Amino acid sequence: MSILITNIKSLVQVRENCPPFLAGKDMKTLPIIENAYVLVDNDTIVDYGKMDDINGLTADQIIDATGRIVLPTWCDSHTHIVYAGNREQEFVDRINGLSYEEIANRGGGILNSAKTLQNTSEEDLYNQSINRLKSVIKLGTGAIEIKSGYGLTTDAELKMLRVIKKIKQDFPVKVKATFLGAHALPLEFKDNKQGYLDLIINEMLPKIAKENLADYIDVFCEKGYFDLEDTLKIINAGKQYHLPAKIHVNQFNAIGGVALSTKHNAVSVDHLEVITEEDITALKNSQTMPVALPSCSYFLSIPYTPARQLIDAGLPLALATDYNPGSTPSGNMNFVISTACIKMKMTPEEAINAATINGAFAMGISNEYGSITKGKKANLIITKAIPSYNYLPYSFGENNIETVIINGKIFA
Numbered sequence: 001m002s003i004l005i006t007n008i009k010s011l012v013q014v015r016e017n018c019p020p021f022l023a024g025k026d027m028k029t030l031p032i033i034e035n036a037y038v039l040v041d042n043d044t045i046v047d048y049g050k051m052d053d054i055n056g057l058t059a060d061q062i063i064d065a066t067g068r069i070v071l072p073t074w075c076d077s078h079t080h081i082v083y084a085g086n087r088e089q090e091f092v093d094r095i096n097g098l099s100y101e102e103i104a105n106r107g108g109g110i111l112n113s114a115k116t117l118q119n120t121s122e123e124d125l126y127n128q129s130i131n132r133l134k135s136v137i138k139l140g141t142g143a144i145e146i147k148s149g150y151g152l153t154t155d156a157e158l159k160m161l162r163v164i165k166k167i168k169q170d171f172p173v174k175v176k177a178t179f180l181g182a183h184a185l186p187l188e189f190k191d192n193k194q195g196y197l198d199l200i201i202n203e204m205l206p207k208i209a210k211e212n213l214a215d216y217i218d219v220f221c222e223k224g225y226f227d228l229e230d231t232l233k234i235i236n237a238g239k240q241y242h243l244p245a246k247i248h249v250n251q252f253n254a255i256g257g258v259a260l261s262t263k264h265n266a267v268s269v270d271h272l273e274v275i276t277e278e279d280i281t282a283l284k285n286s287q288t289m290p291v292a293l294p295s296c297s298y299f300l301s302i303p304y305t306p307a308r309q310l311i312d313a314g315l316p317l318a319l320a321t322d323y324n325p326g327s328t329p330s331g332n333m334n335f336v337i338s339t340a341c342i343k344m345k346m347t348p349e350e351a352i353n354a355a356t357i358n359g360a361f362a363m364g365i366s367n368e369y370g371s372i373t374k375g376k377k378a379n380l381i382i383t384k385a386i387p388s389y390n391y392l393p394y395s396f397g398e399n400n401i402e403t404v405i406i407n408g409k410i411f412a
């Protein structure tokens with residue numbers, strides 16, 4: 001099955017030789033072909049060019065994209081979309097004055113979601129999760145990382161990871177699974193953190209490895225959650241099972257998690273709402289992708305990751321949603337891109353690079369995803385008729401996505 005998309009107003013993020021990621025000033029460049037075509041054969045991009053050079057090319061299906069923009073699908077490198085229920089009551093509690101920290105200290109927060117998930121069947125959890133997944137694919141997401149971390153018992157963490165595995169098998173989008181057992185300390189280990197770390201390292205990890213349920217390992221490295229020593233133990237345990245690290249760091253406090261993560265070659269460090277000069281230096285000497293989650297800042301009213309400081313220091317930056325029930329009940333990458341432009345002063349070019357090729361790098365898949373390059377997967381967004389790609393972040397809250405092609409097939 002082949003698809004030829006013709007009369008494209010702008011074909012965006014076209015790169016003949018795509019680098020694995022973009023950093024600093026290079027993030028300002030977004031290569032485009034105006035009045036273009038793109039040809040897809042089965043699941044692969046095989047050709048593109050100007051309409052003037054189409055030379056009688058044809059295909060099984062032709063899509064006329066007059067007035068429309070075509071881009072690679074978004075690469076959302078940080079989500080927790082496999083969860084049960086919601087936390088709308090905590091949302092109201094925060095409006096009425098409680099802080100995220102106060103809610104967590106009362107046994108709400110992550111522990112609240114864990115209790116609900118522990119009492120939800122695997123089938124129900126799968127059904128709730130795929131509803132979220134389908135809606136984010138329709139919003140243009142074509143590759144997604146999904147974390148565990150709302151189980152916090154061996155059985156419930158395995159349940160989450162098995163659901164992620166089933167999603168990998170059942171959906172055409174690229175899915176990467178991350179084991180986040182060290183997301184919060186369960187109540188029964190309140191005075192025995194080492195006991196919970198032992199459970200993660202000696203019981204959960206071997207089972208997860210045996211069933212091949214995870215690609216990465218993660219820790220919530222934060223005051224009141226897991227400190228540097230704990231984080232190091234988990235990173236090292238992950239290494240034993242060949243699970244590279246993607247770490248939650250610097251959401252509320254900078255406690256040295258960035259330097260620790262880069263020293264251990266983490267694939268990404270995520271959140272970074274609070275950043276120090278030492279963090280920037282550590283990132284400069286590394287191959288670790290910093291990842292910003294602006295919808296989380298929006299929802300919790302916490303600072304935005306200082307994108308200008310990072311990019312102007314020559315660093316790369318990826319954008320992701322953090323879709324989860326507590327800090328970001330939204331998986332809309334279009335909103336993330338708008339918010340990055342409006343609140344973090346990223347240019348539309350920087351934001352689109354951050355949400356495509358850099359997001360792909362933060363999932364270890366930038367050789368196959370994140371740009372319109374011959375040989376890469378045919379994961380494409382066709383917008384509604386819009387004036388230019390600037391219109392995507394400009395018209396925040398508007399759904400400008402008309403068609404999403406995943407692996408060479410229209411996703412319906």
Ligand SMILES: N=CN[C@@H](CCC(=O)O)C(=O)O
Nearest residue numbers: 109110220322324325326327
């Ligand atoms: N910060 C840690 N984990 C999630 C939120 C967890 C929750 O509140 O449920 C995050 O990335 O924001």
Ligand SMILES: [Zn+2]
Nearest residue numbers: 078080248322
């Ligand atoms: Zn997260």
